[in-house]
Structures are given as structure tokens and as C-alpha cells.
Amino acid sequence: MKHIKIYAIIFAFVAFSCNDKATNSAEDNKSQNTEMADPLPSWNDGATKTAIVDFVTKVTTEGPDYIPVEDRIATFDNDGNLWAEQPAYFQLFFAMDRIKELVSEHPEWKTTQPYQSVIENDMKTLMSYGEHGLIKIVMATHAGNTVGEFEQIVKDWLATAKHPRFDRPYTDLVYKPMLELINYMKSNDFKTFIVSGGGIEFMRPWVEGVYGIPKDQVIGSSIKTKYDYNDGNPVIRRLPELNFIDDKEGKPEGINQYIGKKPVFASGNSDGDLQMMRWADSNSYPSFQLYLHHTDAEREWAYDRDSSIGRLDKGLDEAVEKGWTVIDMKNDWKTVFPFQMND
Secondary structure, eight states, X not given: OOOOOOOSOOHHHHHHHHHHHHHHHHHHHHHHHHHHHOSOTTBOSSHHHHHHHHHHHHHTSSSTTOOOGGGOXXXXXXXXXXXXXXXXXXXXXXXXXXHHHHGGGOGGGGGSTTHHHHHTTOHHHHHHTHHHHHHHHHHHHHOSSBHHHHHHHHHHHHHHOBOTTTXXXXXXXXXXXXXXXXXXXXXXXXEEEEEEEEEHHHHTTTHHHHHSOOGGGEEEEEEEEEEEOTXXXXXXXXXXXXXXXXXXXXXXXXXHHHTOSOOSEEEESSGXXXXXXXXXXXXXXXOEEEEEEEEOTTTSOEEOTTOSSSOOSHHHHHHHHHTOEEEEHHHHBSOSSSSOTTO
């Protein structure tokens, strides 16, 4: 509500203003009460939304299913779960742009694969080199600098790079319903972590501003680093060697190493999250497993079992078998992104 400052004004207008304030205040209170009544306004009413709210209510209310605050650990996959991941992982787009920036320093890349396919925008050839080719791209673009330098490179890229389909910054391609879910969990004293196959130092520069999750609550894949005193100016240098892959079995391993507790709430969208789901499901406390199924080709994408990115096959079967909750994006979400599709 806008507060109206009134100076030297006749009594009638003062009275009108006071009445107007009272009306606006009542409307604001009504709006606030509506928000409090519905913590997930971008979710359609239905079984999925009800299951989430019922779980949170149950485990935060004194009783047999109550979970102490210190054990309320919630883990969220990032790619395809908190922001989009098609037509390729956003970190791959970052790496490809870096190849094009650095090619003047490495002219041999123009005739050497898989770098040549990146320079020529030949995604089909690039993907044919599989994981080995992608690792070469990442090592060539993510190492050879300090952690501070790399953080600035990521920030600069995010400030200018646009998604090829939506022509918007990549950080606009976050899921509004998932942002609401994170805030809902936090408001009920859950400690929220990102547990992603993406690079930990690629995510750290922006996750707090976008998700409200501190950078020290991010677990991700990493390359090796080395401390260097650097003539009295200590730095951490990034090396072209893999350190840890936070995917599949790596997710529960990373959770155990960096959190030290099993999550009671786990959220993901692919078979790469299945082991994390199982780890949460084995908790002695009541637990909740939430899979996001991409079913909306019009507003986002529709893909699952046959996708080369974010494949959801075994996880979908196990979710049905074990009664885990599955989000049907098309039917469960009123909106997908914070922006309107015709913006």
C-alpha cells in the first residue's frame, strides 16, 4: 500500500484519504492472507500439491511424524529440476561460448575435434563424441584460472548470454513453482541444498541471487584445484583434472560427505537423481521423493525415457512402484517460468 503524505490539504480530502487507506489496507491484508493460505500459488490444486503440503504439515507438527529442525534436510537437483536443461545443459552452452572466445589463443582448435564442431555450431557432431568429448570441452574452458577469475567469467557470461529458444537470460529459465517450493520449505525450517551434476563453481556465483540458497549449500561436480601462495597473494588455481562427478551414485556420496545427514525431502527429474531418491527413502524419518516429469511441449519441453538429456526411465518406473510423487508439469503447474510466454 502506498502511504500518502498530506500537507496543507482541506479536511474533506484528508477524510477521503483516510478512508482510502483503510480500504487499501483491507485489500492488502486480504492478499497477504491469501498468500499465507496458499504457499504454492503457481501450482494447480490437486494430488501433487496436496501431497507436498500434507508432508510438510505432518513433519513440522508435534506428533509421531515430527522431524526436528536440525534434521529437516531438503535436496534439489538443478538442471531440469530448478531451471531448464534443453536443448542442452546450460553449462555446456557456457563452455561452447568460451571455446569461441578462446579460439584465437588456440588456432589448432579450428581443425581439431571436438573443438571444431563447437566453433562450427555443429551440435550433432559434438554430441557424437559423447562424455569424453564433453569432458575435453569442459577441461579446456573451465581450468587454467583461479577460482576468483572463473567466478567473474561465469557472472559476465550470465549477464549477456541468451537462451536459443526463448532469447532471454538463462537465469530467467528457472521454474517459478520450484522457487515457491524452495521458499515454502525454508519457511518451515528446512535447510535446502542443491545437489547437481553441474559444476559446483559454475553454480556458486548465482544460486543465492536466483534461488535464495547460499553458495555453501551447493554440492556439485568439480575439477581439481591447487593452493598457490602467489608471491604473498594466496589463490586457488583450477586444474584440468576431474575431481568429483556429482551424478547417480555420486549424489548420495556427496550428500554424505558434505551434509552428513540423509535428506528427508529429495527433488529431481532424471535417472541421475534416482540414487539420491533412494538415499532419502531409506531415512528413518518420514521422507518425501519428488520427481519432475517434463510433459509440457508447448510451454517448455516434453521428454522422458528416450531423451539424451535428463532421461527419466528407471526413475519413473520406481516412482510408480514405490508411491513417490511425480509432478506432471503440464497439468500440475499454472505457469512454468517467472516471465509470461509472450514477453
